[in-house]
Amino acid sequence: xxxxxxxxxxxxxxxxxxxxxxxxxxxxxxxxxxxxxxxxxxxxxxxxxxxxxxxxxxxxxxxxxxxxxxxxxxxxxxxxxxxxxxxxxxxxxxxxxxxxxxxxxxxxxxxxxxxxxxxxxxxxxxxxxxxxxxxxxxxxxxxxxxxxxxx
Numbered sequence: 146x147x148x149x150x151x152x153x154x155x156x157x158x159x160x161x162x163x164x165x166x167x168x169x170x171x172x173x174x175x176x177x178x179x180x181x182x183x184x185x186x187x188x189x190x191x192x193x194x195x196x197x198x199x200x201x202x203x204x205x206x207x208x209x210x211x212x213x214x215x216x217x218x219x220x221x222x223x224x225x226x227x228x229x230x231x232x233x234x235x236x237x238x239x240x241x242x243x244x245x246x247x248x249x250x251x252x253x254x255x256x257x258x259x260x261x262x263x264x265x266x267x268x269x270x271x272x273x274x275x276x277x278x279x280x281x282x283x284x285x286x287x288x289x290x291x292x293x294x295x296x
Contacts (some may be wrong), residue, residue, distance in 0.1 A: 147154075155174065156217075158174045158216065159174075159213070162203050165209060170188060186200070254274075269282070
Protein backbone atom coordinates (compact mmCIF):
# COMPACT_ATOMS: atom_id res chain seq x y z
CA UNK A 146 0.00 0.00 0.00
CA UNK A 147 1.26 3.43 -0.80
CA UNK A 148 -0.07 5.17 2.32
CA UNK A 149 0.50 4.16 5.90
CA UNK A 150 -2.55 2.59 7.46
CA UNK A 151 -2.94 2.53 11.19
CA UNK A 152 -3.80 -0.74 12.90
CA UNK A 153 -7.37 0.39 13.32
CA UNK A 154 -9.93 2.53 11.55
CA UNK A 155 -12.42 4.56 13.54
CA UNK A 156 -16.03 3.60 12.95
CA UNK A 157 -17.77 6.46 11.18
CA UNK A 158 -14.66 7.76 9.40
CA UNK A 159 -14.78 8.29 5.63
CA UNK A 160 -12.18 6.20 3.80
CA UNK A 161 -11.24 5.87 0.13
CA UNK A 162 -9.49 2.80 -1.24
CA UNK A 163 -8.14 1.82 -4.65
CA UNK A 164 -8.44 -1.90 -5.32
CA UNK A 165 -6.06 -4.09 -7.27
CA UNK A 166 -8.56 -3.73 -10.17
CA UNK A 167 -8.04 0.06 -10.07
CA UNK A 168 -11.57 0.55 -8.73
CA UNK A 169 -12.07 3.34 -6.21
CA UNK A 170 -14.34 2.61 -3.25
CA UNK A 171 -15.18 5.42 -0.85
CA UNK A 172 -17.47 5.13 2.13
CA UNK A 173 -18.09 5.26 5.84
CA UNK A 174 -16.30 2.70 8.00
CA UNK A 175 -18.77 0.28 9.56
CA UNK A 176 -16.20 -2.20 10.88
CA UNK A 177 -12.57 -3.22 10.61
CA UNK A 178 -10.94 -6.54 11.49
CA UNK A 179 -7.17 -6.10 11.93
CA UNK A 180 -6.47 -9.86 11.93
CA UNK A 181 -7.96 -10.47 8.48
CA UNK A 182 -7.40 -6.88 7.31
CA UNK A 183 -11.03 -6.63 6.20
CA UNK A 184 -12.65 -3.22 6.07
CA UNK A 185 -16.43 -2.85 5.77
CA UNK A 186 -17.58 0.35 4.09
CA UNK A 187 -21.07 1.82 3.72
CA UNK A 188 -21.19 3.51 0.32
CA UNK A 189 -23.89 5.42 -1.57
CA UNK A 190 -26.25 3.10 -3.42
CA UNK A 191 -25.15 2.06 -6.89
CA UNK A 192 -28.83 2.27 -7.91
CA UNK A 193 -28.89 5.97 -7.03
CA UNK A 194 -31.58 5.55 -4.36
CA UNK A 195 -30.65 7.95 -1.52
CA UNK A 196 -32.51 5.82 1.05
CA UNK A 197 -30.35 2.76 0.35
CA UNK A 198 -26.64 2.01 0.68
CA UNK A 199 -24.18 -0.52 -0.67
CA UNK A 200 -21.99 -2.35 1.82
CA UNK A 201 -18.54 -3.30 0.52
CA UNK A 202 -16.09 -5.63 2.22
CA UNK A 203 -12.57 -4.67 1.22
CA UNK A 204 -9.53 -6.88 1.78
CA UNK A 205 -6.79 -4.37 2.59
CA UNK A 206 -4.15 -6.89 1.54
CA UNK A 207 -5.35 -6.41 -2.04
CA UNK A 208 -5.61 -2.62 -2.25
CA UNK A 209 -3.00 -0.32 -3.70
CA UNK A 210 -4.01 2.85 -1.84
CA UNK A 211 -5.94 3.78 1.30
CA UNK A 212 -6.76 7.34 2.29
CA UNK A 213 -8.67 8.56 5.31
CA UNK A 214 -10.75 11.41 3.88
CA UNK A 215 -12.47 12.45 7.10
CA UNK A 216 -11.69 11.25 10.60
CA UNK A 217 -14.66 11.05 12.92
CA UNK A 218 -14.42 13.47 15.83
CA UNK A 219 -17.22 12.21 18.08
CA UNK A 220 -16.81 8.96 19.93
CA UNK A 221 -19.34 6.45 18.58
CA UNK A 222 -22.03 5.26 20.96
CA UNK A 223 -21.57 1.90 22.57
CA UNK A 224 -23.88 -0.68 21.06
CA UNK A 225 -26.95 -1.59 23.08
CA UNK A 226 -26.48 -4.55 25.38
CA UNK A 227 -27.90 -7.83 24.22
CA UNK A 228 -30.64 -9.65 26.08
CA UNK A 229 -28.92 -13.05 26.22
CA UNK A 230 -31.92 -14.77 27.80
CA UNK A 231 -34.14 -13.63 24.94
CA UNK A 232 -31.55 -14.70 22.35
CA UNK A 233 -31.17 -18.14 23.95
CA UNK A 234 -34.95 -18.55 23.97
CA UNK A 235 -35.12 -17.64 20.30
CA UNK A 236 -32.35 -20.13 19.48
CA UNK A 237 -34.10 -22.91 21.43
CA UNK A 238 -37.43 -22.16 19.73
CA UNK A 239 -35.79 -22.08 16.32
CA UNK A 240 -34.06 -25.41 16.92
CA UNK A 241 -37.31 -26.96 18.13
CA UNK A 242 -39.15 -25.67 15.05
CA UNK A 243 -36.46 -27.08 12.76
CA UNK A 244 -36.63 -30.45 14.52
CA UNK A 245 -40.38 -30.48 14.04
CA UNK A 246 -40.01 -29.66 10.35
CA UNK A 247 -37.35 -32.34 9.91
CA UNK A 248 -39.60 -34.89 11.60
CA UNK A 249 -42.40 -33.95 9.20
CA UNK A 250 -40.17 -34.42 6.18
CA UNK A 251 -38.40 -37.51 7.53
CA UNK A 252 -41.67 -39.30 8.18
CA UNK A 253 -41.90 -40.01 4.41
CA UNK A 254 -45.64 -39.62 4.61
CA UNK A 255 -48.19 -38.38 2.16
CA UNK A 256 -47.08 -34.97 0.76
CA UNK A 257 -50.55 -33.62 1.51
CA UNK A 258 -50.08 -34.65 5.15
CA UNK A 259 -46.68 -32.99 5.28
CA UNK A 260 -48.13 -29.75 3.89
CA UNK A 261 -50.96 -29.87 6.43
CA UNK A 262 -48.50 -30.55 9.26
CA UNK A 263 -46.29 -27.62 8.21
CA UNK A 264 -49.29 -25.29 7.87
CA UNK A 265 -50.51 -26.18 11.37
CA UNK A 266 -46.98 -25.97 12.83
CA UNK A 267 -46.65 -22.37 11.60
CA UNK A 268 -49.62 -21.37 13.76
CA UNK A 269 -49.65 -23.86 16.63
CA UNK A 270 -46.51 -24.88 18.49
CA UNK A 271 -47.95 -28.00 20.11
CA UNK A 272 -48.21 -30.25 17.04
CA UNK A 273 -46.46 -33.57 16.43
CA UNK A 274 -46.64 -36.78 14.43
CA UNK A 275 -48.19 -39.87 15.98
CA UNK A 276 -47.47 -42.50 13.37
CA UNK A 277 -49.53 -41.55 10.32
CA UNK A 278 -51.65 -39.14 12.37
CA UNK A 279 -51.09 -35.50 13.23
CA UNK A 280 -51.65 -34.72 16.90
CA UNK A 281 -52.51 -31.14 17.92
CA UNK A 282 -52.53 -30.03 21.60
CA UNK A 283 -52.40 -33.74 22.54
CA UNK A 284 -56.19 -33.69 22.06
CA UNK A 285 -57.01 -33.36 18.36
CA UNK A 286 -55.92 -36.18 16.06
CA UNK A 287 -56.00 -35.73 12.29
CA UNK A 288 -55.96 -39.02 10.40
CA UNK A 289 -55.28 -39.74 6.73
CA UNK A 290 -56.41 -38.98 4.12
CA UNK A 291 -55.69 -35.35 4.87
CA UNK A 292 -58.41 -33.91 2.64
CA UNK A 293 -61.30 -31.59 3.44
CA UNK A 294 -63.76 -34.13 2.04
CA UNK A 295 -62.57 -36.59 4.70
CA UNK A 296 -64.38 -34.68 7.44
